[in-house]
Amino acid sequence: MRIELAERVKKLPPYIFAELEKIINEKKRQGVDLISLSIGDPDFSPPKFILEALAEESSNPKNHNYSFSQGEPEFKEAVAEWYKGRFGVDLDPKSEVIALIGSKEGLANIARAFVNPGDKVLVPNPAYPVYANGATILSEGVPMVMPLLEENDFRPDVESLAEMNLENVKMMFLNYPNNPTGSVMDKMSLKQIVDFAEENNIIVCYDNAYSEITFDGYKAPSILEVEGGKDVAIEFHSCSKTFSMTGDRIGFAVGNRDIINGLLKIKAQVDSGPPRYTQRVAVRALKRYVNGEPPEYVKEIARIYGERREELVKGLRRLGLECKKPLATFYVWVKCGEDSMKFSQRLLDVGVVTTPGIGFGEYGEGYIRFSVTQPKEKIREACERMEKVL
Ligand SMILES: Cc1ncc(COP(=O)(O)O)c(C=O)c1O
Numbered sequence: 001m002r003i004e005l006a007e008r009v010k011k012l013p014p015y016i017f018a019e020l021e022k023i024i025n026e027k028k029r030q031g032v033d034l035i036s037l038s039i040g041d042p043d044f045s046p047p048k049f050i051l052e053a054l055a056e057e058s059s060n061p062k063n064h065n066y067s068f069s070q071g072e073p074e075f076k077e078a079v080a081e082w083y084k085g086r087f088g089v090d091l092d093p094k095s096e097v098i099a100l101i102g103s104k105e106g107l108a109n110i111a112r113a114f115v116n117p118g119d120k121v122l123v124p125n126p127a128y129p130v131y132a133n134g135a136t137i138l139s140e141g142v143p144m145v146m147p148l149l150e151e152n153d154f155r156p157d158v159e160s161l162a163e164m165n166l167e168n169v170k171m172m173f174l175n176y177p178n179n180p181t182g183s184v185m186d187k188m189s190l191k192q193i194v195d196f197a198e199e200n201n202i203i204v205c206y207d208n209a210y211s212e213i214t215f216d217g218y219k220a221p222s223i224l225e226v227e228g229g230k231d232v233a234i235e236f237h238s239c240s241k242t243f244s245m246t247g248d249r250i251g252f253a254v255g256n257r258d259i260i261n262g263l264l265k266i267k268a269q270v271d272s273g274p275p276r277y278t279q280r281v282a283v284r285a286l287k288r289y290v291n292g293e294p295p296e297y298v299k300e301i302a303r304i305y306g307e308r309r310e311e312l313v314k315g316l317r318r319l320g321l322e323c324k325k326p327l328a329t330f331y332v333w334v335k336c337g338e339d340s341m342k343f344s345q346r347l348l349d350v351g352v353v354t355t356p357g358i359g360f361g362e363y364g365e366g367y368i369r370f371s372v373t374q375p376k377e378k379i380r381e382a383c384e385r386m387e388k389v390l
Pocket of ligand 1: 040101102103104105128175178179207209237238239240246250251
């Protein structure tokens with residue numbers, strides 16, 4: 001039998017890191033002590049209250065039946081309450097909230113609900129690859145690149161977007177605080193985006209997965225805080241980074257009820273919602289917020305990521321590398337001024353693993369992403385090692 005992939009799957013870009021992974025595995029085999037500053041997975045344990053809640057909720061037999069595709073009522077109510085406290089936005093838990101098996105699932109599935117074959121989708125570049133691939137290409141849509149340039153603080157230039165041919169543009173993805181650039185958003189720029197979307201009938205999918213990992217007093221806004229936001233947008237959130245529980249797969253989306261309903265139509269056909277026990281744990285976690293103020297654990301991890309970021313930025317600048325100190329996320333986006341794959345390979349020669357910017361799209365070329373998911377001492381050692389090759 002000849003097994004052939006579907007055309008839409010063939011359109012997915014080649015896996016760009018294959019060569020680099022081969023080198024990393026070879027180094028590991030040789031016993032080289034690698035310092036990984038490449039992954040977007042927290043090195044912290046989840047807080048004790050989550051581990052205890054998980055043990056308790058998962059040992060309750062009642063929590064092992066199918067849950068609802070849209071999420072348990074109690075979970076959706078807790079999300080609405082958290083949202084009100086954190087962003088001051090009212091949500092109807094019944095129609096404006098949906099549970100997700102991690103936000104990645106929702107970001108991919110949303111396009112299937114609204115994108116027809118050949119429709120265009122505005123996707124930022126550089127960006128988390130799901131927007132262009134898992135969402136757009138796998139829905140037979142066509143990604144339309146929105147360059148995120150340094151001179152615009154890695155935000156889309158809405159004025160030049162408005163001048164483009166926007167025929168058949170159905171949807172746009174945005175992500176702030178941003179992976180990979182660490183750039184952030186303000187409400188004025190969000191208002192510009194909401195107005196642009198309203199004028200051009202474009203659904204905005206706003207990825208706010210890093211809303212709680214912020215520094216130096218910066219608080220990430222929600223697109224729903226902006227006047228008209230709920231008319232055009234759905235916003236994606238996650239417990240993954242906030243509570244260091246990436247493997248537990250629990251997130252949610254909120255916003256315009258028709259957009260939420262579209263996502264629900266897809267999810268009702270492809271999954272049966274996150275496990276009831278993870279939803280019950282997430283309820284307890286969200287309830288730890290008091291009047292929008294995060295619990296001690298979230299403040300503490302943000303403080304530590306912030307300190308590591310200081311250490312890394314200081315070290316990189318000493319090495320003559322250009323980078324901004326980000327106000328959010330655990331990423332530092334660094335200009336390397338050359339082929340990012342080659343640059344990353346040079347750092348690998350001294351056992352420092354980073355992510356070449358090209359992996360996030362062509363506008364990521366010339367940059368490297370460092371993640372500060374290692375203790376400060378390791379970051380310091382990585383900088384010392386890099387000095388040998390830079
Ligand atoms: C920008 C962004 N959005 C969403 C996600 C997915 O998070 P999860 O599916 O764990 O909620 C990630 C994960 O790295 C991310 O970087």
